[in-house]
Amino acid sequence: MARIKIKNDKLIIRMQGARKLWSLRSELAIPLDNVMGITFDTDIWKDTPKPGEKCIGTDMYGFYFAGSFVQDDNRMFYDLKGKEDAIVISLKDEQFDFVIIGVENPHEVVETIEKELLKKH
Numbered sequence: 001m002a003r004i005k006i007k008n009d010k011l012i013i014r015m016q017g018a019r020k021l022w023s024l025r026s027e028l029a030i031p032l033d034n035v036m037g038i039t040f041d042t043d044i045w046k047d048t049p050k051p052g053e054k055c056i057g058t059d060m061y062g063f064y065f066a067g068s069f070v071q072d073d074n075r076m077f078y079d080l081k082g083k084e085d086a087i088v089i090s091l092k093d094e095q096f097d098f099v100i101i102g103v104e105n106p107h108e109v110v111e112t113i114e115k116e117l118l119k120k121h
Contacts, residue, residue, distance in 0.1 A: 002079050002101040004109055006116050011035055011089070013101065015066075015079050025067075028077065028099065032120045036090040040110045041100075051078050051100070065100075074098055089113075 003014045013028040051059070057067010057078070065078040074097040080086050084102030087110055091097060103109050 001081075001084065001103050004103060004113070006032070006113070009033070009120070011113065013099065025077075028096075030089075030091060030094060030099075032116060034091050034094050035113070035117060036092050037117070038087060038089045038110050038113045040106045041086045041088050052076060068096070076100060 001016060003016060005012050005014075009032050011028075011030045011032055013030070015026055051065045052069040052071025052074075055068040055070060057065075057069070059065055059069075064081045066080070067078065069076045069078060075095065077096040077099045079101045081102055085106050086100050087103055087106050089099040089101075091099065
């Protein structure tokens with residue numbers, strides 16, 4: 001699972017353990033001004049049976065998606081394993097339009113980021 005923190009007006013997403021290798025990234029740092037929203041999605045596996053076309057990364061269909069994908073002209077970054085509950089972060093003016101990751105305590109993560117976004121916007 002990824003770990004998220006906010007530091008110096010940036011959303012820092014760190015992939016943990018072997019996921020750094022599978023996603024080909026250890027960290028994403030995104031200015032809070034470029035975060036358009038965040039949601040908790042318990043049905044990501046049902047709604048998105050396949051994450052789109054893989055650009056670079058790992059696609060073990062139904063088990064693990066990691067790395068860069070393109071779906072419906074949107075650039076996506078995944079770090080999502082098994083049936084993890086996902087958070088979906090929508091972005092502007094970034095390399096990715098959406099970041100979809102599994103995190104511990106997703107409700108708390110979403111609430112924390114939403115509070116920070118309210119302060120910024």
